[in-house]
Amino acid sequence: MRALRDVNEYETFVGQKKLLKETGQPYEEVGRVKIIDTRNKTAIAQIEYACDGVNPGDTAIPFAEKQAVTFHAPIRFDRFLPAASKLSGRIVMGKDFDSDLGTGHKVYLNVGANQGVKIGDFFRATRGYTAELLDPVDQLSFKAAIAEDTQKKTPSVDPAMFTKGNGPVIHVRDLPRRSVGEIIIISVTNTTATGMIVFALEDVHAGDGVELDQVQ
Numbered sequence: 001m002r003a004l005r006d007v008n009e010y011e012t013f014v015g016q017k018k019l020l021k022e023t024g025q026p027y028e029e030v031g032r033v034k035i036i037d038t039r040n041k042t043a044i045a046q047i048e049y050a051c052d053g054v055n056p057g058d059t060a061i062p063f064a065e066k067q068a069v070t071f072h073a074p075i076r077f078d079r080f081l082p083a084a085s086k087l088s089g090r091i092v093m094g095k096d097f098d099s100d101l102g103t104g105h106k107v108y109l110n111v112g113a114n115q116g117v118k119i120g121d122f123f124r125a126t127r128g129y130t131a132e133l134l135d136p137v138d139q140l141s142f143k144a145a146i147a148e149d150t151q152k153k154t155p156s157v158d159p160a161m162f163t164k165g166n167g168p169v170i171h172v173r174d175l176p177r178r179s180v181g182e183i184i185i186i187s188v189t190n191t192t193a194t195g196m197i198v199f200a201l202e203d204v205h206a207g208d209g210v211e212l213d214q215v216q
Contacts, residue, residue, distance in 0.1 A: 001059045002028045002052075004097075012099035013207025014134065019092050023110045023192055026093065030054050032063055069120045071184045071198045076215050079201065080176045083126075087116055088211040091125065091204070101197060101204040107183060109193045109210055117193045121185045122213040125197070125204045128177040133161065142172070180204050182213065 004026045011017055020026070031050030035043050047054055089111035094101045101107060107125075111117050132138035142157050153167030181200035185193050197204055 001061060002030050002055070003059070004028055006093075006097045008097060012093075013131075013205070016092070016207065019090065019110060023092050023108075026108065028052065028095075030058055033060065066187065067119050069184060069186055071122075071196075074182050074199055074213075074215075077124075077179065077182065077199070077201075078215075079179050081124075081179060083177070083211065085211040085214055087111065088209060089115070091206050091208050091210060093206050099206045101200075101206070103181075103197050103200050105197050105204070106186075107195050107197060107204070107206075109183075109185075109195060110191070111210075112189050112191045112193050114190045117185060117188050117212075119185055119188055123183045123185065123195060123210040124179045124213045125181040125183060125200075126177050126179050126209045126211065127205065129172045129175045131205070131207070133158070133172055177209075180208065183210060 030052050031054050032048050033045035033054070034048050035045050037044040045060075089109050091101075091107045092110050093108050095106040095108075098105065109117075109123070132142065139161075142162050151167070154165035155167045155170050156163070156165040157170045158172055159165075159169060180202050181197050181204045183195035184198050185195050187194040195210075
């Protein structure tokens with residue numbers, strides 16, 4: 001195992017550093033080794049499996065077999081399903097500190113066994129459109145022209161931030177939040193959970209909300 005630090009030292013969403021500090025020290029499970037011989041103060045091990053380079057200074061702990069999980073495609077995935085689950089949290093980071101994630105990627109949540117999370121649970125990742133307003137790249141789509149040339153009254157999307165038209169005002173905060181992906185829980189601690197994205201309609205972001213998918 002390896003205790004991790006983010007060498008990028010910038011937030012992928014507002015408040016990430018504070019949330020990560022509250023969540024605890026992140027660790028990576030680097031690989032599995034088998035002890036083949038011992039000496040007075042040392043042991044000789046052979047690497048049997050590794051998902052990253054094993055380095056001097058990494059921590060070795062007794063191996064414990066993980067619980068197997070089975071997953072399936074969403075039974076019914078309503079992209080604009082209103083919030084209903086009382087069990088909700090947030091994606092605090094992705095594996096290797098990735099911020100844009102997709103199917104097969106691992107994510108780390110700030111809810112765990114103390115909140116009732118179990119291995120094999122399904123969570124859906126959700127995001128409101130207001131998140132795009134805070135992202136300098138995503139907000140560009142709101143600056144694009146959306147009016148048809150024949151419209152006499154052109155709409156304004158959040159006119160305090162973007163170009164103002166002479167027609168109806170559309171506030172991004174009034175748009176329904178959307179579900180962007182499905183996550184299965186593969187590991188749990190008392191306060192955190194590790195999940196794998198098994199289905200995504202679009203990129204999943206660090207900072208997205210998550211909630212227990214009771215449909216699954």
